[in-house]
Amino acid sequence: MKHIKTVTKSTLKETICKGGCGECQTSCQSACKTSCTVANQKCENK
Amino acid sequence: MIHKFEKFGNYIVLDVNSGSVHVVDELTFKLLDFFKDGDIDLDAAEVLTEKFTKEEILETCGEIKELIKAGTLFSEDWHDEIAKKERRDPVVKAMCLHVAHDCNLRCKYCFADKGAYEGETGLMSLETGKKAIDFVIKSSGKRKNIEIDFFGGEPLMNFDTTCSILEYAKAEGEKHGKNFRFTITTNGLLLDDKKLDYINKNMSNIVLSIDGRKEVNDRVRVRADGTGSYDSIVDKFKKVADSRNQDNYYVRGTYTGYNKDFAADVLHLADLGFKQISIEPVVAAPEVDYSLKEEDLPKLFEEYDKLAEEMRKRNKEGHGFNFFHFMIDLTGGPCALKRVSGCGAGCEYVAVTPEGDIYPCHQFVGKKEYKMGSVWDGSFDREKSEEYAKINVYTKEACKDCFAKFYCSGGCLASSANYAGGIDKPYKIACELERKRVECALALEVEKLQ
Numbered sequence: 001m002k003h004i005k006t007v008t009k010s011t012l013k014e015t016i017c018k019g020g021c022g023e024c025q026t027s028c029q030s031a032c033k034t035s036c037t038v039a040n041q042k043c044e045n046k
Numbered sequence: 047m048i049h050k051f052e053k054f055g056n057y058i059v060l061d062v063n064s065g066s067v068h069v070v071d072e073l074t075f076k077l078l079d080f081f082k083d084g085d086i087d088l089d090a091a092e093v094l095t096e097k098f099t100k101e102e103i104l105e106t107c108g109e110i111k112e113l114i115k116a117g118t119l120f121s122e123d124w125h126d127e128i129a130k131k132e133r134r135d136p137v138v139k140a141m142c143l144h145v146a147h148d149c150n151l152r153c154k155y156c157f158a159d160k161g162a163y164e165g166e167t168g169l170m171s172l173e174t175g176k177k178a179i180d181f182v183i184k185s186s187g188k189r190k191n192i193e194i195d196f197f198g199g200e201p202l203m204n205f206d207t208t209c210s211i212l213e214y215a216k217a218e219g220e221k222h223g224k225n226f227r228f229t230i231t232t233n234g235l236l237l238d239d240k241k242l243d244y245i246n247k248n249m250s251n252i253v254l255s256i257d258g259r260k261e262v263n264d265r266v267r268v269r270a271d272g273t274g275s276y277d278s279i280v281d282k283f284k285k286v287a288d289s290r291n292q293d294n295y296y297v298r299g300t301y302t303g304y305n306k307d308f309a310a311d312v313l314h315l316a317d318l319g320f321k322q323i324s325i326e327p328v329v330a331a332p333e334v335d336y337s338l339k340e341e342d343l344p345k346l347f348e349e350y351d352k353l354a355e356e357m358r359k360r361n362k363e364g365h366g367f368n369f370f371h372f373m374i375d376l377t378g379g380p381c382a383l384k385r386v387s388g389c390g391a392g393c394e395y396v397a398v399t400p401e402g403d404i405y406p407c408h409q410f411v412g413k414k415e416y417k418m419g420s421v422w423d424g425s426f427d428r429e430k431s432e433e434y435a436k437i438n439v440y441t442k443e444a445c446k447d448c449f450a451k452f453y454c455s456g457g458c459l460a461s462s463a464n465y466a467g468g469i470d471k472p473y474k475i476a477c478e479l480e481r482k483r484v485e486c487a488l489a490l491e492v493e494k495l496q
Contacts (some may be wrong), residue, residue: 003074003106004113007495008376011117012385013124013451019381023191026140026389026395026472027455029229031253031296031324031370032137032409032463034157035476036389039453039487040373041380044191 021045047177048120049449052359053489059119060488062449066118067376069492072443073098074106084114122145123340125440128386132286136428136435138185138374138388139192142397142408143178145170145208146199151233151275155302155328155336163412169204171402175211177421183222185426194217195229197397197408200237212248229253231298233267234279237286240479246289254283257299258311258325265304266336284319292321296370302328302336316360316367324370327479329409329461338475347482354486358493374453374487376495388455392418392434406434409460414462422464437470444472450484454485 016040027036047062050070055073070078073094080091086107094103113119147168149161151429161167179194186192191233194215197209211366212228231250245252256279257263264274287295299319300307312325330337338346353369360366379385389395391405399411402421410416419425439445439456457480461473 001109002114003071003416004109005323005496006113006118006493007067007068007069009064009116009118010067010376011121012063012065012382013117013121013127016124016127016382016383020131020383022137022189022394024384025191025227026193026390027191027243028391028395028458029142029195029268030251031139031298032302032326032410033231033253033298033327034329034458035480036453036454037371037480038385038388039115039484040353040370040375041384043373043410044244044378045381 015043021044028041047123047449048078050078051485053354053485054493056489056492058492060449061121062452063123064118064121066113066121067488067492068113068119073102074110075105075108077106081110081120084111085122086110086127108175109163114237117352121338124382128382129381136393136431137189138182138394138396139189139348140195140395141182141193142195142197142395143170143175143211144176144198144397144399144408144411145196145201146204147400148203149233150203150235150269152268152270153199154268155300155330157329157409158199158447159412165412167199167292168400169203170207170211170212170414172210174398174400174402174421175207176214177402179211179215179218181398181404181421181424181426183218184424185223186224189278190223191225191227193227193229195231195409197231199234200233201230202232202241203243203298204404205236209244214355216248227251231255233287234282235275237279239284241287242289249460250294252286252295253291253298253324254286254295254423255278255299256280256283256297256315257301257386258305258308259314262305262311263299266300266302276291280318287320287322288438294322296322296324298324298326298370300328301325302330303338303342304336306342308346309349309356312353312369313356321367323367326371327476329464331465340475343475343478346479350479350482351488354490358490361490361494362484370485372487372490374484374491376488376491383453385455387435387438388457389459391459393431394408394435408461409458410463417441434469442470442472444477448477448481450477450481453487454480454486
């Protein structure tokens with residue numbers, strides 16, 4: 001493409017089927033304790 | 047739904063529902079404003095012919111439509127798919143274990159009321175700790191991974207018991223097929239080589255409390271006699287970081303209304319050699335003088351911008367560091383269900399006091415109306431837990447049109463309850479800051495991935 005460069009082609013919807021195992025870290029346990037961030041969490045079901 | 051913004055000279059477009067990220071040229075950036083329901087209003091877009099040719103506009107339209115077809119621009123909301131997904135069994139899989147409701151510091155902003163959580167000071171007994179471990183094993187269903195954070199107050203004030211609880215958890219975990227992961231959050235004053243050695247051998251993460259520059263740290267992180275903690279901890283923390291190969295730890299601080307120029311504190315910690323840094327906005331009632339207020343937001347945004355710019359420079363020079371709230375995984379990361387449901391407070395995640403009382407999370411501890419049960423008699427308010435489990439970004443009106451909802455997952459329930467009038471009402475200042483951080487994080491990641 002000339003005008004658009006896709007940096008990451010993600011499809012969150014597709015993760016619904018295989019997701020939800022719940023084995024990943026609870027977000028507040030890593031460092032925050034006062035806010036909520038899930039963007040940096042790792043999926044443990046790969 | 048898309049979100050577009052300009053940063054570091056890039057025109058960045060986030061397709062919110064798919065999570066796709068594009069870097070576009072100026073024409074595309076402007077042309078996207080004229081798209082509605084997957085199609086363009088060409089008459090309205092005529093205004094762009096002042097700067098671009100009709101051929102260029104049509105060509106760009108074609109590219110945009112191609113991405114719409116591919117599901118990476120203006121992609122559909124998948125809420126219905128989530129609703130169809132069978133709800134997982136309610137389990138508790140993470141626990142904040144308050145091994146000490148006492149502290150050897152008197153930090154002025156402490157949400158934990160200097161360790162006492164608006165109650166009596168006290169230390170957790172081994173018996174209570176064991177009961178808590180039994181509770182989480184019993185409540186964790188089929189989940190294999192269980193997290194325990196040894197928290198306080200100051201957990202090193204009760205370190206022998208902490209170690210005994212950990213050993214008990216490991217032994218019981220083996221019996222029941224559970225993999226325990228341990229974290230400890232400490233102010234570092236009582237940390238010595240022996241304790242560090244034990245922590246390094248047994249705990250997957252350690253969170254070290256320090257606010258940044260000496261004058262900033264020592265203004266609020268003080269002992270009972272008023273002296274600051276900085277000089278007693280900074281060398282120890284460097285040693286901890288190196289002993290863990292600069293990984294699996296965080297130096298973690300709080301910024302307040304006293305240091306709205308907090309980028310300098312993050313960079314101070316980076317200059318000391320720390321590679322894993324988290325500095326977060328204070329949680330405080332609006333009336334206290336160190337709280338962050340809506341009128342502070344422009345200054346705070348400026349600081350995040352300043353920090354992102356410096357991190358970009360250091361990344362390019364090969365001496366970057368991680369800033370917790372700018373970390374974002376664009377190529378993988380958590381599944382949609384996790385992104386929608388958030389921290390799990392009150393359902394997957396609970397806090398346990400030294401007396402064995404169960405609360406939805408550490409920030410609710412001491413507020414009796416939120417008490418959910420006790421590890422001593424195994425009581426746990428399942429009805430209440432179900433209520434917490436139902437909260438997600440789709441049940442919060444304020445999240446519906448927010449581009450950052452799948453990165454913050456709806457925000458902190460305790461902040462919502464304490465400052466926004468209910469657990470389903472996101473706290474506005476926190477939301478504004480989160481949106482700013484997500485933009486910075488996306489911009490930094492785009493640079494890395496390009």
